[in-house]
Amino acid sequence: MSDAAGPGAGSSTAAAELDARDELAHRRKDFVLDDGTVYLDGNSLGALPRSVPARLAEVVEQEWGRLRIRSWSESGWWSAPERIGDRIAPLVGAGEGQIVVGDSTSVNVFKAVVGAVRIARGEDAEHGVGPSPAARGSGGRDEILVDAATFPTDGYIARSAARMTGATVRAVPVSGMGAAAGANTAAVLVNHVDYRTGELHDLRSLTADVHRAGGRVVWDVCHSAGALPVELDAYEADFAVGCTYKFLNGGPGAPAFLYVRRELQPRFDTPLPGWTSHADPFAMSDGYVPAEGAVRGRVGTPDILSMLALEESLKVWEGVAVSAVRAKSLALTDFFLQQLHAYVPDGRAGRLRLRSLTPEAHERRGSQISLLCETEGHDGTDVAEELMARLHERGIVGDFRRPGVLRFGFTPLYTSFGDADRAAKVLAELVHARGDG
Structure with missing residues (x-):
């Protein structure tokens, strides 16, 4: 033709x-x-x-090759998860201090879903262990709703989170999720854009519906971050998880990001407490005390090479x-x-x-x-x-x-x-x- x-x-x-x-x-x-x-x-x-290959060469040859361990402080390696999170924040409608970069999408979905269930039940870091009286009176909020057409891994993770928290999982079409959320709903896990069809779902209205029912929402924004306005803060999303190797161009296996709304951060009780999210990580104490802010979304040592490649990749967004x-x-x-x-x-x-x-x-x-x-x-x-x-x-x-x-x-x-x-x-x-x- x-x-x-x-x-x-x-x-x-x-x-x-x-x-x-x-x-x-x-x-x-x-x-x-x-x-x-x-x-x-x-x-x-x-x-x-x-610009990424030259930046990676610099990281390998200079920061790792010559500075070695000093790069954790002198090259800013230690603060990279939060620093890069703040670079991503305006691309998904979030203010600073609410996004941490690290781990895979799947790991962050697990953190977010368990954290959402614990907050909905009152079993969170601020209220201590055990459900609050309100949670007990509502049947303990023992249900997690998932997008019926979700990416398979999200469903696998949701069922694992349910086993950990004693909840059940119910798959619901996104169009019916708002109506399905009720007194037993602890958390809702939903894709902002359907990976298979490309359909965009209404983050604003669904979040409001779930909040009216007393539940918390975890948004998977893998197919929307970097492609369209997400407005996490404006629409009061609770948690959001996104990968960075799609529209953000971070490279294969680039670390994902976790958004925790500022008001919920003191209550976020991560199911994966690691030494780098400790309030005093180098104290090496037996007892875990979570850090303040988005830092508590971290787990272990940051994956520096892929993380710094992502940081360089995000420079293409300057002025966009x-x-x-x-x-x-x-x-x-x-x-x-x-x-x-x-x-x-x-x-x-x-x-x-x-x-x-x-x-x-x-x-x-x-x-x-x-x-x-x-x-x-x-x-x-x-x-x-x-x-x-x-x-x-x-x-x-x-x-x-x-x-x-x-x-x-x-x-x-x-x-x-x-x-x-x-x-x-x-x-x-x-x-x-x-x-x-």
């Missing part, structure tokens, strides 16, 4: 015009990208910021407004869908149909487009896997999820409208070849 003929003719000109007006276009040069590749998998692993990122994200995903619809009318090609699982409404859309492959009598999984493999061969990098879902992540700091147009064209060519063949 050429640029000059067929459905979507002139689309390259339209893409070029949009790119010329893009206020974030200059940020693309800050990333390591191949000219021949359209990278639409930043919702799984963000691209490498160009999250509102501008959101505006471009919506424009990119609109344009991609518009072009795809032009090339594949009604999403149909012979026996193959593509159907968007991502809501059209902007207020319900994250920064990805998920397309369900459907074929006559099949769920489309094999077709989706084949199409994604062919896309990779043609230089279009996305991913797929069973059953039959093609996922394309749009990272506004480096994705161009030309990228979106090229991806739509190549996908359309492959769909027509597969469906009409």
Whole structure:
């Protein structure tokens, strides 16, 4: 399908015009990208910021290689988890002193869910061990609600947290979570953006509903941090957990972050008390006394190499407004869908149909487009896997999820409208070849 003929003719000109007006276009040069590749998998692993290799070399050669142990104080290693947390804070609508960086997303989800249950029951650090009279009178708040479509690990962690706290887990569709929260609800674990469909959930209203029921909310913001406004403080989120290797571009296995709302920090009783979250870590005392503030979200020795790579990566956000990122994200995903619809009318090609699982409404859309492959009598999984493999061969990098879902992540700091147009064209060519063949 050429640029000059067929459905979507002139689309390259339209893409070029949009790119010329893009206020974030200059940020693309800050990333390591191949000219021949359209990278639409930043919702799984963000691209490498160009300044990171030199910074890592400095850390290895100078801070580790020459200063060695002195770098914990002289190079600021010890304070990195909180310092980097404060860099992330404005990207998720949080004030300083409420985010600590370290450990994996899964570990932080565990800390947050157990901490939320303990606070809801009054079994928290401020009130001491054992449920408060209010908690006993309400049946002990023995239920954890989880997003029925959650990323599998979140469900695994929630069930483990339930076993530790004597609670039960109930899976509920996000649309019904507010109504499902009641007198027995201790904690609710929910994804801000559905990893599979790209649907954006209403953080503000759900948090308010759960609070009215007396429960606490843990938000998984892995697919929204760095892609759209999150507003943790404004909407009074209790806890939030996010990874940093997706839209924040921190690198593979980069440490996650944990947000604990300031008012709840004195009550946060972590299930993983470690020496670096002790009020006096170098006293090496037998008894655990938690530090004040977000520091109590730490556990063990910080993972310095990946943490400092993340810190350098976050410099690409200097001077960038999250509102501008959101505006471009919506424009990119609109344009991609518009072009795809032009090339594949009604999403149909012979026996193959593509159907968007991502809501059209902007207020319900994250920064990805998920397309369900459907074929006559099949769920489309094999077709989706084949199409994604062919896309990779043609230089279009996305991913797929069973059953039959093609996922394309749009990272506004480096994705161009030309990228979106090229991806739509190549996908359309492959769909027509597969469906009409």
